[in-house]
Structures are given as C-alpha cells and as structure tokens.
Amino acid sequence: MLFKDFLWWLLKENRLVNFLYRECFVYLFPVNKQPVSADAGIIDKSSLLSSAGGGKSTRLPAIKGYSSGTTNQPLTVYRSIKSVLLEEYIIKSFYKSIAVPLRPRIAVLRGEQIKVNTDGDGIYWRQQFFSKRLLMSSYHISQSSFRAYLAALETYKPDVIMAYPSAITLLAKFAKGISWQARWKLSAVFTSSESFSKENQQLVREVFGNVFDHYGQAERVAALQQCRQQHYHVREDYSQVEFIEDEHGIRIVGSNLHNKAMVLTRYDTKDYIKGLSLDIACSCGNPAPYVEQILGRDDDYIILPDGSHIGRLDVAFKGITGLVECQLEQRALDSIIVRMVPEKAQDIHVLKAGIADNLRAYLGENVTLVFQVSDEIPRTAAGKFQSVIRSKDIDSA
Structure with missing residues (x-):
C-alpha cells in the first residue's frame, strides 16, 4: 500500500x-x-x-x-x-x-x-x-x-x-x-x-x-x-x-x-x-x-406489467421529509421492494404512506410495494449506491 x-x-x-x-x-x-x-x-x-x-x-x-x-x-x-x-x-x-x-x-x-x-x-x-x-x-x-x-x-x-x-x-x-x-x-x-x-x-x-x-x-x-x-x-x-x-x-x-x-x-x-x-x-x-x-x-428503469418503462424515479421522493435514503428493487413485474432508511424519531407509518402515494403516481395501482426499513442501504463492491435495481429476469419475461 x-x-x-x-x-x-x-x-x-x-x-x-x-x-x-x-x-x-x-x-x-x-x-x-x-x-x-x-x-x-x-x-x-x-x-x-x-x-x-x-x-x-x-x-x-x-x-x-x-x-x-x-x-x-x-x-x-x-x-x-x-x-x-x-x-x-x-x-x-x-x-x-x-x-x-x-x-x-x-x-x-x-x-x-x-x-x-x-x-x-x-x-x-x-x-x-x-x-x-x-x-x-x-x-x-x-x-x-x-x-x-x-x-x-x-x-x-x-x-x-x-x-x-x-x-x-x-x-x-x-x-x-x-x-x-x-x-x-x-x-x-x-x-x-x-x-x-x-x-x-x-x-x-x-x-x-x-x-x-x-x-x-x-x-x-x-x-x-x-x-x-x-x-x-x-x-x-x-x-x-x-x-x-x-x-x-x-x-x-x-x-x-x-x-x-x-x-x-x-x-x-x-x-x-x-x-x-x-x-x-x-x-x-x-x-x-x-x-x-x-x-x-x-438500467434505472422499472418495467410495469403492461411493458411500460418508468425511469428517473428520484422525483418520486421530492417533498418527502424524514427520509435519509431509499432504494427500489424489482424482482417481479408486479412488485417492488422499497428499502428505506428513516431519520431518527420519524413516524414510519407516515413515511411509508408518503412514499407509497408518490410511487403510485408513477407506477399505478397494479404493482405491490413491499417496504423494508433498515439503518443503512448496502453499497456495491465498488462503493456505489444503486437507487434502482432490476433483475435481469425481468428483461426476458
């Protein structure tokens, strides 16, 4: 070194x-x-x-x-x-x-x-x-x-x-x-x-x-x-x-x-x-x-069940207070994992509701949102943050 x-x-x-x-x-x-x-x-x-x-x-x-x-x-x-x-x-x-x-x-x-x-x-x-x-x-x-x-x-x-x-x-x-x-x-x-x-x-x-x-x-x-x-x-x-x-x-x-x-x-x-x-x-x-x-x-797109590509989803978190970080992962066409790191003393239910309302405006009602709350969101091996992760299986579905 x-x-x-x-x-x-x-x-x-x-x-x-x-x-x-x-x-x-x-x-x-x-x-x-x-x-x-x-x-x-x-x-x-x-x-x-x-x-x-x-x-x-x-x-x-x-x-x-x-x-x-x-x-x-x-x-x-x-x-x-x-x-x-x-x-x-x-x-x-x-x-x-x-x-x-x-x-x-x-x-x-x-x-x-x-x-x-x-x-x-x-x-x-x-x-x-x-x-x-x-x-x-x-x-x-x-x-x-x-x-x-x-x-x-x-x-x-x-x-x-x-x-x-x-x-x-x-x-x-x-x-x-x-x-x-x-x-x-x-x-x-x-x-x-x-x-x-x-x-x-x-x-x-x-x-x-x-x-x-x-x-x-x-x-x-x-x-x-x-x-x-x-x-x-x-x-x-x-x-x-x-x-x-x-x-x-x-x-x-x-x-x-x-x-x-x-x-x-x-x-x-x-x-x-x-x-x-x-x-x-x-x-x-x-x-x-x-x-x-x-x-x-x-690769930053979410793919909806009807085949639509929805990208630039950082706008879905505008106006949300009490949120440190958030990551979306899509493993299936009809569901999205929402990983979130809340600020201390933040009401989790209020935060989830605000994020859900914003995402619904972009993803519609046919996609299930699965929330996961944690203290931190892991980086890649290179130390980078991925705001959206989409399984390659989605592309071939």
Whole structure:
C-alpha cells in the first residue's frame, strides 16, 4: 500500500507532474473536429463481451482496468499509456479551470473501505504518507458516524473533496440537519461515477460550496464536465460524442480518440441526458456543446406489467421529509421492494404512506410495494449506491 501511494505521488500528485498535466499536455490532445462516419455501426457492452478478445488490440502494451459491473455485466477494459495520461490531463485541467491549487490537499470519499469497525473507535479514514490524501470510507456514513466524518474534514481542511454523489449527498444531508457548513477554504467538491440529481447537487452546495460533476465511464469514450452554470460540457479533446435519440430519450454514444489499445467507435454508453444544446452558447464562455443533466443508464428503469418503462424515479421522493435514503428493487413485474432508511424519531407509518402515494403516481395501482426499513442501504463492491435495481429476469419475461 505504501509503495502504491509513493507511485501515486510520483506520477500524479507532485507539483511538477500537476504542472505538466495542466499546462503542457494540452498539446498532446488537440480537439479533433473530423466526425466519425455515420456508416459505422453502433456497438455496446454486450457486443464487446461476445467478441473475441473483448475489443483489445494485441499490438500495443496496455494497462488493464475493469468496469464496476453494476449492470451485472462486468467488463475488462484496456488502456494505452496515452489514454492513461489523457485521463489525468482531463481531471487536472478541470481543476485548473476552477482555480484549484497546483498541489491540492484532497479528501477522497469514493468506495474506500478503510476498515471494518469492530472495536468501536469510530475511525473510518487514513491519510496517505506520500500523496497526503485523506482516504475516507464511503461505506460507513450513518446517523451515528457522520459527526466524526465532519470533524475529520474540519481537521484536514482539504482543498478538494472527491466523492461519489451518493456519499457526499448523504453526508450533506446529515450535516444540514445540524446546521453544519464547511468553513475553511474549500475550492470544490468534485463528483463522478453515479447519477447526480439537481436537487442533491443543490443540497451539497448549501453545505460544501462549489460542486462540479464529471461524467465518464470505464470504456472512456465520452467525458462531460460541469461548468459554473451547472451545464455539462463535452470535452472535445477527449473523444467524439454523438447524442442519439430513441424511445426513452437521448443517449450518449462516443468514439475514443487516444486509446489504440482498445479502439471503440460509436460505442453506446446507454446513459441518457436531458437538455441538449448543440449551438446555444453557454454564458460560462465554453463553446463546447453541453447538456443540462446526465440522467443515468436505461438500467434505472422499472418495467410495469403492461411493458411500460418508468425511469428517473428520484422525483418520486421530492417533498418527502424524514427520509435519509431509499432504494427500489424489482424482482417481479408486479412488485417492488422499497428499502428505506428513516431519520431518527420519524413516524414510519407516515413515511411509508408518503412514499407509497408518490410511487403510485408513477407506477399505478397494479404493482405491490413491499417496504423494508433498515439503518443503512448496502453499497456495491465498488462503493456505489444503486437507487434502482432490476433483475435481469425481468428483461426476458
């Protein structure tokens, strides 16, 4: 672990490499305006999984990576050295645009499972020796532990918090309940890897200040980053991005430009967006196309008995008070498991009734709601929160 931290500091987190990523690497990744031919067919994860070699080029050395497998289809991906450099450049240049210090203090709240707390000491973080990053577990934030997390942040005083949206939203919700705010000079909270609703973003801003979301994926075919106007701009120096409309909305299709170890052309991310602006200038000054919101994958849908697909169900929890978190799981067409974490001293019957009324407006009366009350909702092995889980058996029913 110490050696890995040393390599991280050496290759990613010292002042010299940060300067190179921010100021010099722009010349390695020029914007490519040559459009991908529409004659090329669209591919997706399933086609990669079924192909020999999984899309890997055998002619170049490659660094192996993995998707998190939240869709029950884990994928091995391969990245060239240039692709690895590109990923760091995209993040470090993003930092520069928000005036993050050249050598920032970073707290990380992204799937780090620091320890299993069996001795009751309440410590769920550790500081790296070389990189100085504060790694914080995203698995243990709860009504009994959140004050310790906030105290650790106050002591460390990071310039940047890198977090999963679900983790920082949960911490912000608890913090707001005690009127806590970040009172040191925090440049920004940077989030990625999960859908992040506008309502939750606003909650995090109220507690932590600036929040900027980054959209990407393990296949690295598209990157969109939020500006100060909260628009997600396409990073045109990263890849070529198309927006394809289907019966569910507008989805992101991307072609990588700098990863010859695994060339992906017109790769369907199956992620959907809202509010596409291709030729309307953003007041932030960035001329790149932008979208208003990343909605998430088509796997976030509930399928009704009549075949209807109902997505974006986070709106069903608007106006519900006393709810910490909620997860929906569909194992059958006619029933939904509703897992909920209530706030302390909350009337469970009132909370269930409010959630049921909201869900009925979207799901109708032919779906049975089965409520399960718990102290926490488990994350995936990668530390991510899934708001909707749908059994693959439903798709073939």
